[in-house]
Amino acid sequence: MATLLSAEQMKQNSRAPGEVEVSAPTAWPLVLAFGFTLVFAGLLTSASVSVLGAVLALAGCVGWFREVFPHEHEEVVPVVLREVSIATKRRVVERLPVATEQVRAWLPLETYPISAGVKGGLAGSVAMAVLACAYGLLRTGSIWYPINLLGAVVYAPSEVPSAAQFNSFHPIIFFIALILHIVTSILVGLLYGAMLPMFARHPIVLGGLIAPVLWSGLLYSIMNILNPVLGSHIDWVWFMASQFAFGIVAGLVVMRQSRVPTRENLPFVLRVGIEAPGLMPPRENGEKRP
Amino acid sequence: MSAITTPVAQRPVNWRLPYKGNVGMACLIIAESAIFTIFVVAYLFYLGKSLTGPTPREVLEAPLFYTICLLSSSLTIHLASRFLERGKPGAFLALWFLTIVLGGLFLFGTGQEWHRLIYERGLTISTNLFGTTYYSLVGLHATHVTVGLLMLGIVLLLGLAGRVGQEHSARVDVLSLYWHFVDAVWVVVFTVVYVLGR
């Protein structure tokens, strides 16, 4: 059931009419409400109050009914036309023509998908591992040294292998370190992918500079709690270097991914995946849409 | 800026909004459904928890005939309002009257059942939990039927006086919406009281 404003009504509405019909004041709703309340109040006081209430309520019903049937009772109010100026009271500012079309916010039209972050994270993990193993080779002559340091995180301090054993290969520790490294890299990659839309223009700055500094700072403050063994053996210069390597490689990999359009500017129906023709009406003033 | 009396914006050509009577009745139905839900929950919660007899199995008989009366009145009122919409007041009045007769039969059936329960079976509202919940739930529904019949009766009288025309069909539709609701509630009450409850 729907009512359609007729063309006549529309025309009538567009100009201010001389008088307007509004519902006429009436006391019957009050009488009905009073009667209704008295019916209940009779339960608290005496039955005669209820009887009075019922009579009033009946009168109210009849009166109200006559008010709306057969025609709603309306009164005519003359319109007092007043000049109303709708203007802001604050300064009106001149707008600089910065673009052919003014837009209030610059939203990136395209950005990297989250999967780009994950791929970058995995690529960065390889770079990081290579650099870390190079550090082990140069410092102690064994590529297993950094791997054992990382894997030692799961052992209680008393069960940590002695320093001499750090240079040899332990399959279980290797396995643990591998899992840890991959999982952490993927998680950092995911975080990276989620942050990408905020820094959509500069993946290298994000990956190569901001993320490693944040990450290293966080680790520097909690390393002694997280992994005391690594914390006591760590070389922070090399650590930072490997973090930067991670970030730069991740950034490079991200840059090679293809961008996808952002969805902020799309209508809701499109974002929820409904595809049908005519969902996006063409704009009259030729405004561009992503 | 120039003085403008009212905000000017381009008026949409087709501006359709739902009819306020239907929206209002739908809201009322939502509120009434919540009330009935609470009474139905209470009925189901107290099933079989009465400390004394009689139990529903002993005393209740499904009022099939009167149920059919009430449910078919939904059909007659629907047809009546369709006839009014198409401008056939005679057919409208006849079917409207039939609706009232069917509704009246249903009320008579409820009254008969209550009489039997009270005077033959000795079940009153204060006998046990079953009595309390049964009379409240069925009584609440019967109250709604009574109110509905009163309103239908007023429309019938006005119709006989020739005051109900095609232009009132939207208002009559609102009333028939209420009547459909009363019927739908009976389906729930019947299922709960006479099918599940026994």
Add this chain to the structure above:
Amino acid sequence: MSSDAIAVQTAGVSADRTWLQTLHEWVTTVDHKRLGVLYVFYALIFLVIGGIEATIIRIQLMRAHNDFVSPQVFNRMFTLHGTTMIFFVIMPFMFGFANYLVPLMIGARDMAFPRLNAFSFWLTALGGTLLYFSIVGGSGLYGAGSAPDVGWWAYAPLTSRAFSPGHSADYWTIAVLVSGFGSIGTAVNLVATVLSMRCPGMKLSRMPLFAWLTLVMSGLVLISISPLSAAQIMLLVDRYLGGHFFDTQAGGSATLWMHFFWIFGHPEVYILVIPAFAFASEIIPVFSRKPIFGYPVMVGATVSIGFVSISVWAHHMFTIGMTSYSNSFFVLTTMIIAVPTGIKIFNWLGTMWGGKLQFKTPMLFCIGFLFQFLIAGLTGIMLGAAPFNWQLSGSYFVVAHFHYMIVGAILFCIFGAIYYWYPKITGRMLNESLGKLHFWLFVIGFHLTFDVMHVPGILGMPRRIYTYEPGRGWDTLNMIITIGAFIQGIAILLFLANLVFSYFGGSKAGNDPWDGWTLEWSVSSPPPVYNFASIPAVASRRPLWDLKHPEDPDTHYD
């Protein structure tokens, strides 16, 4: 039809009318604006009454073994205070503002059903009057008394004939039942108005958030006040016809009443707070000079709050011993409701962020609301965890929590709304310095009372006790709480004085004192009877912004 005579009378100058004629006009009015004002006026009267009751409670608890009132009177005071503040202060406030503002905001000339509107108002008003008739009718406050003393949730079996002889419990039941019918009528009317009375172009996605939130609130009223009415009808059946719904002697269940009451009771909290959100969502953008942040998310969050709020009721009942599954369910739903609520807080902050903030009185109250609502929400999360609740349920910690919500969040928003829309309703500005004084006094009083009130709760002070033993560490705290209550009382008196004096002597407001963006600011203050000489058409969420800034209208981005 003698409409011409009436028309002249309505349009005529007010000076040549006797007070009787004016009274007649107000009593018979079906105009949504006048009914809105009546609602607010009525709520203000009951605010004073409820405030006096709160003061009596606080004076009684000021020190140990005080005998300012008898235990019986104390019981009646907290029952009346709770019932009054919920049903006859905050709900009429909210309905009043919704009545006044919704048609103006959506470009309509009146509500969908003007006469139903008047009927609903009078039911609410007469319900409140009936509640207070209990004090003067019969023996009132003294002896066995007829004033209700069963607490505002009237738990069974306390309400049974055996424990509440006379009519004291019936007064509570019937007064609230009658006003409940009024609330349902208003809710029906508001939903129909919002859905069927919008001006051309006012799509649902362009409605002011106020109208959206009113729609959600009215929907909640429909599905939650009616269960209360149903339960109260059952209670009446028990008390008058000898039924056994809540009669534990005959197999009835007292727990069922608790369930029924809280199925109403918890959505009720959201019925009260969603309009407060609506006020904040209108006031904060205007005084931040920025459009609301995340409009669709705000709507979605409100709707989801509405839905989730009907499945959390039993977190009021953790101490009755439900199964662990029920406990976990209600803990989880309670935690979930924090998510949309948090989204709303972030969106208000997002609106203020980077905006050009103006610290006028309405904005001050809304900022106070943001802080206090957050804390109230956090203590709510604490109480929503079943084990914590087992420890503190029924203590003053709970009292502090819900007063933080109702006073700190809801009442603050109501004050903000009054300061914001008073110019529109009366044509006069409220005094700004008095308003700021009111705000600061009220903030100080509020925090003194309700921050401190958490502590005796944690120390084990139960709610609803009329006195306590000295030396339990509660004495000083209770004294501080009472002092805070008095400061709040002074602030409210200042506010009332401001309302009265500004009505006669306030500076002229003009149509649009705050440089607002919604349609109500496009008509004169106070608006004419017919609201809009010609029905407006809108093309964006901020129609007045479009007119004020034709070089950069919202319509480009809508």
